[in-house]
Amino acid sequence: MSVAAAKIEAPYKAGFFTRERLDSFLPPFIGLAVGAILWQVIATIWNQEFFPPITDVIRRLGELTEQGKILSNLVTSLTNLAIGFSFSVIVGVTLGMLMGAFRKVEMALDVYVYAMLTSPSLVFAPIFFAIFGLKNIQYTILGLIILYSIWIIVVNTAAAIRTVPIALIEMGRSYCATERQLFFKIILPASMPMVFAGIRLGMGRAVKGMINGEMFIIAVGLGGVAKAEGQRFNADGVLAVLLVIIIVAMVMQKLVQLLDARVTSWLPSTARQGKRRANAD
Amino acid sequence: MIEISGVSKTFPARGKDAPVLALKDVDLRIEDGEFLTILGPSGCGKTTLLRMIAGLAEWDKGEITVNGTPVRGPGPDRAMVFQAFALMPWATVRDNTAFGLELRGVPKAQRRERADELLTLVGLKGFENRLPGQLSGGMQQRVGLARALAVDPEILLMDEPFGALDEQTRRLLQEELLLIWEKTRKTVIFITHSMEEAVLLGDRVALMSPRPGRILNITQVPLPRPRAAAVDQIEGSAEFAKITANLWGQLREMQTIRVHAGEEPAA
Ligand SMILES: Nc1ncnc2c1ncn2[C@@H]1O[C@H](COP(=O)(O)OP(=O)(O)OP(=O)(O)O)[C@@H](O)[C@H]1O
Ligand SMILES: [Mg+2]
Numbered sequence: 001m002s003v004a005a006a007k008i009e010a011p012y013k014a015g016f017f018t019r020e021r022l023d024s025f026l027p028p029f030i031g032l033a034v035g036a037i038l039w040q041v042i043a044t045i046w047n048q049e050f051f052p053p054i055t056d057v058i059r060r061l062g063e064l065t066e067q068g069k070i071l072s073n074l075v076t077s078l079t080n081l082a083i084g085f086s087f088s089v090i091v092g093v094t095l096g097m098l099m100g101a102f103r104k105v106e107m108a109l110d111v112y113v114y115a116m117l118t119s120p121s122l123v124f125a126p127i128f129f130a131i132f133g134l135k136n137i138q139y140t141i142l143g144l145i146i147l148y149s150i151w152i153i154v155v156n157t158a159a160a161i162r163t164v165p166i167a168l169i170e171m172g173r174s175y176c177a178t179e180r181q182l183f184f185k186i187i188l189p190a191s192m193p194m195v196f197a198g199i200r201l202g203m204g205r206a207v208k209g210m211i212n213g214e215m216f217i218i219a220v221g222l223g224g225v226a227k228a229e230g231q232r233f234n235a236d237g238v239l240a241v242l243l244v245i246i247i248v249a250m251v252m253q254k255l256v257q258l259l260d261a262r263v264t265s266w267l268p269s270t271a272r273q274g275k276r277r278a279n280a281d
Numbered sequence: 282m283i284e285i286s287g288v289s290k291t292f293p294a295r296g297k298d299a300p301v302l303a304l305k306d307v308d309l310r311i312e313d314g315e316f317l318t319i320l321g322p323s324g325c326g327k328t329t330l331l332r333m334i335a336g337l338a339e340w341d342k343g344e345i346t347v348n349g350t351p352v353r354g355p356g357p358d359r360a361m362v363f364q365a366f367a368l369m370p371w372a373t374v375r376d377n378t379a380f381g382l383e384l385r386g387v388p389k390a391q392r393r394e395r396a397d398e399l400l401t402l403v404g405l406k407g408f409e410n411r412l413p414g415q416l417s418g419g420m421q422q423r424v425g426l427a428r429a430l431a432v433d434p435e436i437l438l439m440d441e442p443f444g445a446l447d448e449q450t451r452r453l454l455q456e457e458l459l460l461i462w463e464k465t466r467k468t469v470i471f472i473t474h475s476m477e478e479a480v481l482l483g484d485r486v487a488l489m490s491p492r493p494g495r496i497l498n499i500t501q502v503p504l505p506r507p508r509a510a511a512v513d514q515i516e517g518s519a520e521f522a523k524i525t526a527n528l529w530g531q532l533r534e535m536q537t538i539r540v541h542a543g544e545e546p547a548a
Contacts, residue, residue: 171367174335175381175432176355185384189371266371268414 052236061240069225070244077210077221078248080138084145085206089199092150096157096198100191101183106158113158117151121209125217137220141213148209149202156198160191193267196260203256207249222248283311283334283436283468288343289493290329303329304340305493313435316462316469318483320476320528322535326494327472331440334470335361347436357385360434364441366421368413374400374424375409381432392431399427402461419450426458436468444474452512455481459509476528480504480521481512488528490535497531500524 036054043053064070099106099113124147128140164187172186214223222241229237286308292301303326311317321327332338333345336355345352347359360381368377375396376383382392400409403423413421422442429437443451455478462469473479479486486500502524504515515521 165367167363167365167367168369170337171361171363172384174337174355174359174361175384176357177384181384185380186369189369192371264371266412266414 050235056236057239060236064240073221073225080141081206081210084142085149088146088150088153088202092153093157093195096154097161100158100161113151113154117155121147122212125213129217137218144209144213145206149206153198153202157195160194161187164190193264200256203252211245282313282348284346285309286344288340290340302493305495307496309496311468313468314466316482316484317487318471318473318479319487319489320473320479321489322491325489325491327489328440331438331472335359335438358434359436359438360429360432362425362429362439362442364444366425368421368424370413374411377424378427378431380428395431399431403427418446419454439471441472456509456512463507463509476525480524488531
């Protein structure tokens with residue numbers, strides 16, 4: 001009680017640095033700053049080949065960028081990611097909705113979806129590679145991105161449809177909604193929060209699938225650069241690429257999150273925060 | 282006019298549960314413009330009966346007609362107010378209110394106007410753009426009532442609409458419902474657990490018995506109308522006390538019989 005009161009009474013600055021902005025920017029900023037300093041200090045004292053200081057990593061990142069290795073490969077990777085992930089979202093959400101809406105579809109497909117969800121998708125990489133070969137390397141990467149990300153989207157969407165409150169569906173029926181109206185005006189909006197939870201989880205997995213494919217199957221894109229650096233025992237190079245990958249993943253997450261916040265802005269803020277925590281993969 | 286004749290319903294056995302004879306030979310007739318309250322212990326089949334009239338549930342035997350037409354599903358002549366409000370959390374108060382009109386394809390400007398009109402009637406002017414989650418329970422049920430009134434149904438079906446509200450809010454809403462009903466004179470079937478509520482609102486009180494649910498008897502409520510402006514006076518009257526005491530006597534007897542029969546009394 002007293003803590004809450006103190007919080008409210010604390011003076012806050014007007015202008016750009018409003019209380020709210022500071023509250024949302026400051027903690028992650030401090031977290032990152034402390035992390036970077038710790039990294040630098042430990043790496044300098046420990047002085048190990050495989051754990052270079054962050055300044056070396058950033059220097060190496062600059063070199064790689066100058067050599068034109070980052071940008072072109074970033075474009076390659078991002079293109080694959082965009083195509084593969086879009087496919088996952090469109091097909092995954094559609095399939096999930098069919099499974100959630102029709103008991104028989106679910107009964108028929110449940111086994112496959114859960115098998116694919118829990119199996120390590122990387123085992124399919126050699127198969128894709130055998131099918132598509134060197135000529136269509138991109139398809140192997142796309143296949144991996146899709147396999148990594150689609151199942152969690154399917155499962156979440158199906159659960160979202162199944163858990164739409166019966167009371168709302170009954171309300172719709174009582175006002176003479178057609179099946180079509182029930183779907184578009186009640187089931188679809190009601191299921192959006194959980195569908196987006198699935199999409200956000202899928203996003204993280206898509207990035208993993210992409211990098212795994214690029215590093216362990218065919219050296220292309222950012223993963224390819226990381227692999228090449230690794231083979232030359234360039235720890236600072238590997239970490240430099242990793243840094244880029246993490247930034248890519250975070251930007252993508254943020255984009256999905258922004259869209260989510262727009263579509264499900266009606267959720268009470270506490271539910272949203274809980275959801276965000278639950279989504280940390 | 283609503284006519285329910287010889288309606289029975291058994292819920293089939295599910296798993297270890299035995300089949301439930303929820304309603305047995307229910308006969309009931311509700312005149313146009315009448316306010317009928319249905320009173321009965323928990324689990325006696327009140328909701329089941331109302332859902333049947335709404336066209337949301339099926340029955341095994343008997344017939345339900347509205348103005349002579351057999352009920353085969355939901356219809357525009359009936360609108361329901363739900364105990365748990367059943368508002369769409371993503372839609373504004375206005376959009377929730379206009380939902381029935383939207384489903385019927387009423388143009389946006391028109392349904393907006395109609396929704397605002399009803400929101401004013403239920404005392405929610407100024408809250409049109411809020412989301413349901415930002416409202417108190419009492420305000421949410423006002424939206425539920427406005428939504429039902431918006432489609433201008435002949436018949437309002439209300440399933441313990443104030444059951445989830447606190448005592449003060451409930452009293453305010455009872456008064457408001459009386460006021461609205463006295464203006465519109467719709468046919469109302471109103472389910473409640475509360476004897477006071479049943480008597481205060483109804484022209485007649487139908488008393489239901491549990492398992493199997495039947496209409497035990499119907500009490501005429503000779504209290505004068507309009508009642509909205511005289512709620513305190515009515516509740517303080519000897520007539521009111523007599524009717525509620527009589528209903529309570531019968532309800533208590535039902536519970537006692539069940540306890541003696543070794544059954545748990547309904548909560
Ligand atoms: N879908 C169902 N399947 C099986 N049994 C059901 C179903 N719906 C209701 N019942 C049973 O039918 C009986 C009547 O239920 P109903 O919900 O109509 O009671 P009620 O009078 O509205 O109770 P309350 O006052 O608690 O709301 C209960 O014994 C209940 O367990
Ligand atoms: Mg009920």
